[in-house]
Amino acid sequence: MNSEIRVRFAPSPTGFLHIGGARTALFNWVFARRHGGTFVLRIEDTDQSRNTAEAAAAIYDGLRWLGIDWGEGPRAGGNFGSYFQSERNEIYQRHLDRLAAAGHTFEDNGAIRFRSPREHVVVDDIVCGSIDFDLTNPETHPDMTIRRADGSWIFHFVNVVDDIEMKISHVIRGEDHLSNTPKHIELYRALGATPPRFAHIPLILNQNGSKMSKRDAGASLGTYIEQGFLPEAVRNYLCLLGWSPKDDREKLAIEEVVRLFELEKINRKNASFDLEKLTWLNGEYMRELTDDRFRALGLIALANSGIDTAKFPEEYVRAALDTCKGKIRLFSELAAYGGFYFRDDFEYNPESVAKYFVSENKPRLRALRDAFAELESFDATSLESVLKATAAELGVKTGALVHPTRLAVTGSNAGPSLYHLLEILGKTKVLARLDRSLGNFA
RNA sequence: GGCGCAUUCGUCUAGUGGUUAGGACACAGCCCUCUCAAGGCUGGUGCACGGGUUCGAUCCCCGUAUGCGCUGCCA
Numbered sequence A: 001m002n003s004e005i006r007v008r009f010a011p012s013p014t015g016f017l018h019i020g021g022a023r024t025a026l027f028n029w030v031f032a033r034r035h036g037g038t039f040v041l042r043i044e045d046t047d048q049s050r051n052t053a054e055a056a057a058a059i060y061d062g063l064r065w066l067g068i069d070w071g072e073g074p075r076a077g078g079n080f081g082s083y084f085q086s087e088r089n090e091i092y093q094r095h096l097d098r099l100a101a102a103g104h105t106f107e108d109n110g111a112i113r114f115r116s117p118r119e120h121v122v123v124d125d126i127v128c129g130s131i132d133f134d135l136t137n138p139e140t141h142p143d144m145t146i147r148r149a150d151g152s153w154i155f156h157f158v159n160v161v162d163d164i165e166m167k168i169s170h171v172i173r174g175e176d177h178l179s180n181t182p183k184h185i186e187l188y189r190a191l192g193a194t195p196p197r198f199a200h201i202p203l204i205l206n207q208n209g210s211k212m213s214k215r216d217a218g219a220s221l222g223t224y225i226e227q228g229f230l231p232e233a234v235r236n237y238l239c240l241l242g243w244s245p246k247d248d249r250e251k252l253a254i255e256e257v258v259r260l261f262e263l264e265k266i267n268r269k270n271a272s273f274d275l276e277k278l279t280w281l282n283g284e285y286m287r288e289l290t291d292d293r294f295r296a297l298g299l300i301a302l303a304n305s306g307i308d309t310a311k312f313p314e315e316y317v318r319a320a321l322d323t324c325k326g327k328i329r330l331f332s333e334l335a336a337y338g339g340f341y342f343r344d345d346f347e348y349n350p351e352s353v354a355k356y357f358v359s360e361n362k363p364r365l366r367a368l369r370d371a372f373a374e375l376e377s378f379d380a381t382s383l384e385s386v387l388k389a390t391a392a393e394l395g396v397k398t399g400a401l402v403h404p405t406r407l408a409v410t411g412s413n414a415g416p417s418l419y420h421l422l423e424i425l426g427k428t429k430v431l432a433r434l435d436r437s438l439g440n441f442a
Numbered sequence B: 001g002g003c004g005c006a007u008u009c010g011u012c013u014a015g016u017g018g019u020u021a022g023g024a025c026a027c028a029g030c031c032c033u034c035u036c037a038a039g040g041c042u043g044g045u046g047c048a049c050g051g052g053u054u055c056g057a058u059c060c061c062c063g064u065a066u067g068c069g070c071u072g073c074c075a
Helices: A019-034 A052-066 A089-101 A155-165 A181-190 A221-226 A231-239 A254-260 A275-288 A291-304 A314-322 A331-341 A350-356 A361-374 A380-394 A398-410 A418-425 A427-438
Strands: A006-009 A038-041 A105-108 A111-114 A120-125 A129-134 A144-147 A170-174 A197-201
Touching: A006 A019, A006 A170, A019 A038, A019 A052, A019 A170, A019 A197, A019 A221, A019 A231, A019 A254, A052 A221, A052 A231, A089 A105, A089 A111, A089 A144, A089 A155, A111 A181, A120 A181, A120 A197, A144 A155, A155 A181, A221 A231, A231 A254, A231 A275, A291 A314, A291 A331, A314 A331, A314 A418, A331 A418, A350 A398, A361 A380, A361 A398, A361 A427, A380 A398, A380 A418, A398 A418, A398 A427, A418 A427
Parallel strands: A006 A038, A170 A197
Antiparallel strands: A105 A111, A111 A144, A120 A129
16 A cells, blocks of 8 residues: 555646656656556646636646646546645645644744744655755744735645645655755644655756746747657657666657666756757657658648648648658758748748859750750659759769759758659749749859 | 755766776768768767875765755745
8 A cells, every 4th residue: 555656747837838847747757657656737726827727728738748648637537636726725724724733833924834843854865865954943944834814825835735635655856846845844744644755856957057947948848849849759858858778778769768767767967958969869750750640740830831731732742741751850840941842932042042053054954954844754763864864965963963953943952852852843843943043043 | 145956078978996988969071972861980079176085086085166956925
């Protein structure tokens, strides 16, 4: 009975899911799965937030996106509800009464404070080790308020009461709570409860080493969703911040993380969030996407970039997207990489224009354009042989034709395979774009 | 200020009382190549500093510095 693992993620509904909170939730979830325990979601909305339901939705959506499900909590039910602190008033009152009856409280200007026993409290933390906190000095450790004069509750109290009531066995939370823990332990004892095991995990910092605040661009999980990151990549990256399998592997399936995860192996050092590395990892997962999923997510990404693919034949869109798969690390790059398939008004890269749209290339490109015009079958194989034959006739290297052509047709010098892209675009568009570019030469 | 936690390449990390301190991202160069990407190869940068303990410390102890957290009738 004492072996039942129950952990919780207890965010307050601020309207978005902090990336650090997401990792805390993830570690709790992985730990629960590792030990066959229960992961509880509890919404700490004591601060009379107005739009709790909407603000909490950001939390549900973020967790769901990451593939984190909860065995108990809002929308899941459970035997220890409500899972909203705003609906647990009677429970808190009951515990407060007990505390008062035992003489642990006193009133202060209408508020209720908890009278500290003033002892040494040793926090035996799974991650941080054994730490001795001296709470004997009233100057440095004043009695904490647990209920405001207006009747609303203070975090420390309700957090502890809920963890007792919900039979939480392990509290896995950010290291910013480490200094709060001795106070919480005082409360557990005063309430006659055995404190749970604690594990304080390091914080996630910005790339410059500063604290990631709500204002920082990457602080919200939502920004990664919007930019087209894959949930499995973000989840994998988050696992690697403060934890590792110790064998140099980095790309790990979540099942593997669950199999290997140990709180004891969590680092104690705060970690900086490295967007570059996340992007790299995302690219690794992008390459493994099934064609169908890549197409589906690609369509969404293009739509988000204002590109309407609906007016193109299904087969055309499919072929176009397929040439982009494996080439981009992030879906937000898709419009820049393959947007030329769907719009004629794309920008021409100025540096490339200066380099390739030069006078000596004009007759070459015109020769190629005329050769293309005579092609009956506008397929990749034919296009390649015609281009190479033309290059040979002109006495230039293949690249001398490839680069200006690509630029003329796509506006860029980076993109999908040229011959395939020409085939998909089709003769009419290709010739039109070549003609347009020929008129724009320096 | 007080209390607490931390400190291995720029970043994420592996690691040990004796290692050429390993991997990854990023970066540079080369190869491959229709570009980009991927892949292959090569390269540079690291144990914060000062004292101890020890035959020997990146690793153990103490101090300093720096960073972060807490120090609320925020959570």
